[in-house]
Amino acid sequence: MKNLEILKKGYQNFAEGNIEAVLSTWAEDIVWEECPGMPMVEGDGKIVGRNAVLEKILAKIPEYIDGFNLEIREFVDGGDKIVMVGYYNGTYKATGKKFHAQATHTWTMKDGKSVHFYQAVDTATIINP
Template sequence: MAEFATSTSPADVVRRQYLASAAGDLEALRATLAPDVEWTEMAGFPLAGTFRTPHGVTSNVMEKLGQDWEGWTAHDDTYVVDGENVVVLARYTASNKATGKSIDVRVAHHFVVRGGLIVRFEQFVDTALVREAMSD
């Protein structure tokens, strides 16, 4: 486990990001992100946009998800690694706090990892399913 915690391999860095997110450990999550990270949430997603800096990512994405959703979790299922590129096939599960509606949505995430840190992230998700859970 100690090797995993310090490994700079792209897949291990990305896996640590998912584990930190699932645990709600924003400090550990920020530790996986480069100072100049570019984190893009897909157009049409409630938090759409590109966020920079580790604090910018956690305050504009993870903290806002926690405000609007109960139990927001990204379940990482399959990793496809090509050098510094890591594509993760995953799913989001959560319940919207305002409507009580749940989601179980398939997603794909593309990470670029350099020097043991995530420098870029792009999300691909069926935004209509997420928005549907947010509306009465």
């Protein structure tokens, strides 16, 4: 399976709530760089390890955001580097405000697994009342 197909399947699994399937496509020691402005992020947003990402990011999304979903516009396939361009949608619980925020994900793949994730997202659109 090509890297792009692996990532597309991962996003589909995320949308369907199949987090175990998502985690299985990540290297155990994945390096995750989340935007520091995201509500659930502590410190500089850098996390190492898929279980740490699950606990510190994915499991916390429902604490801060209702109806979170990702609207994918396109993928840019660079082989071992793939970029997802899209939007985050949901309602920020602290303000009750719905948002539609631009987001990109840059993935680095190695041996069919995601080894690095870098997020760029318009956090101001999410958290401002």
